[in-house]
Amino acid sequence: MHQGDPPASSGPPPLGPDPAVGPLLLRSFSAALGLVLGVLVAMAALGALGLWLARADTLPGGSFTAVLAATVLMALGTPLTLDGSAGFIAQANAAVEALPLSLSLVGALVAGVAFLRPLRHRAVAHAGELLVRAVMTALLWALAVSLVTLAARHSFAVSTGNTITDQLGSALNASPTVGFRVGLGRAIGFGLLWLLVVLVLTFAVSRSAPLPPRLLRFQNGVRPAGSALLAVLLGYVLVALVAGLVTAMVHGPARDVLAVVVLALPNVAWLAFGLGLGGSWHGHLSTGIGLPMPKVLSEVLRSAGTRDTTVDLGSLARQDARVWVLAALAAVALLCCGAVMGARGARRAEDPGRPALSRHAVGLGLAVAFAMLLIGLLTRVSTAYGLSLLGVGNGASDILGSLTGGSGGSTTLSGSVVLLPDLLRSVLLGALWGAVAGAAGGWFGSRLRRGSARRGRPG
Incomplete structure (x- = not known):
């Protein structure tokens, strides 16, 4: 061997981890931990405020923490199961499927x-890095949801309001109790589905989120409509917030109105948007169990008793003609959405093989149709409860009243609130409205481009 020659290799290079993998995992873990903690703190803080306004801190048994944990899980789409018993005398059961969308x-x-912040200075992101970050976030999120689920169960004794009945129940070891719980498997499943939908929509509506090179060609077809429609939906929430605060100050009762604002503001705002576009829901309200909703909506749902009735602008207008303003508001909002898309399109190079009018019509039509599908699924309510005495009938004192928000002392403990979307009608009308608004926006953008070209042409 000559001096200066490299040493002979004694075999294949030693196997070991890629040096770049360790820092990537560490960064992904740190970012995922911050995201999970930030989401839980934000949801828990807002939920605690809303439940306090709704007087949930007065529930018996010191169950506020458990109710808060259950409310956070319900916000992820997880159904809440209520159950109760009075020893061998009675058994109660209930189910609540409603999202506190705030x-x-x-x-x-x-x-x-939080997911996009580490990527804010990039134009392109590698698919492998995004996948690692998403998996790490999902693992920590599943662990966090599991811990919250363990706290989301409680059982406590409830007074019937009758001293003799309470003493008799105690003597017979049949004092009425009420409990609520969330299944661990369902909570993790719904929690991971919520996270997946949120991350996909984040990249679909963000105008600056970096994408892998293979997906860059799709961004001009999805993001303009998605970001403009997101602005419309958030604008509806802001308008509803102002209306709620004014109602709290002028009409009251302030604490009850603010509870609805803090817990369920988007439920009301986006339901109004869907109704304004011509969408419809169906359901009934057989007795009040404390779920907050506008008075005009509750009157329509009560009108049919236990039978389902249609909830649309027509049925609401028979109770209050002012609801027709929702149609005008939705039309103006979507036309503004189309105009924003057209203005943004006028500032960038357009695809010469596809006219702007048809491109904007298809893009916004699909976006509004998808939004109506999501609004229908997110605003659905299915709540029922009952108390069966020795398996015969539903007559009993209001044992579940303090938990469900109903008035105490009623003689019937059974009822239901159902509000389900007519998805096909809502999606089709959303697509039609979106296509019209998108075409108008494409025409507006074309006029802007022609005007800019004339101003830039030498005289």
Whole structure:
């Protein structure tokens, strides 16, 4: 061997981890931990405020923490199961499927911002890095949801309001109790589905989020409509917030109105948007169990008793003609959305093989149709409860009243609130409205481009 020659290799290079993998995993873990903690803190803080306004701190048994944990899980789409018993005398059961969308929206916004923050200075992201970060986030999120689920169960004794009945129940070891719980498997499943939808929508509506090179060609077809429609939906929430605060100050009762604002503002705002576009829901309200909703909506749902009735602008207008303003508001909002898309399109190079009018019509039509599908699924309510005495009938004192929000002392403990979307009608009308607004926006953008070209042409 000559001096200066490299040493002979004694075999294949030693196997070991890629030096770049360790820092990537560490960064992904740190970012995922920050995201999970940020989302939980934001949702828990808002939920605690809303539940306090709704007087949930007065529930018996010191169950506020458990109720808060259950509310956070419900905001992820997880159904809540209520059950109760009075020994061998009676058994009660209930189910609540309703999303407190204020918590869902705040959690989604925090998750989106936290996931994109480490990527804010990039134009392109590698698919492998995004996958590693998403998997790490999902693992920590599943662990966090599991811990919250363990706290989301409680059982406590409830007074019937009758001293003799309470003493008799105690003597017979049949004092009425009420409990609520969330299944661990369902909570993790719904929690991971919520996270997946949030991350996909974050990249679909963000105008600056970096994408892998293979997906860059799709961004001009999805993001303009998605970001413009997101602005419309958030604008509806802001308008509803102003209306709620004014109602709290002028009409009251302030604490009850603010509870609805804090817990369920997007439920009301986006239901109004869907109804304004001609969408419809169906359902009934057989007795009040404390779920907050506008008075005009509750009157329509009560009108049919236990039978389902249609909820649309026509049925609401028979109770209050002012609801027709929702149609005008939706039309103006979507036309503004189309105009924003057209203005943004006028500032960038357009595809010469596809006219702007048809491109904007298809893009916004699909976006609004998808939005109507999501609004229908997110605003659905299915709540029922009952108390069976020795398996015969549903007559009993209002044992579940303090938990469900109903008035105490009623003689019937059974009822239901159902509000389900007519998805096909809502999606089709959303696509039609979106296509019209998108075409108008494409025409507006074409006029802007022609005007800019004339101003830039030498005289």
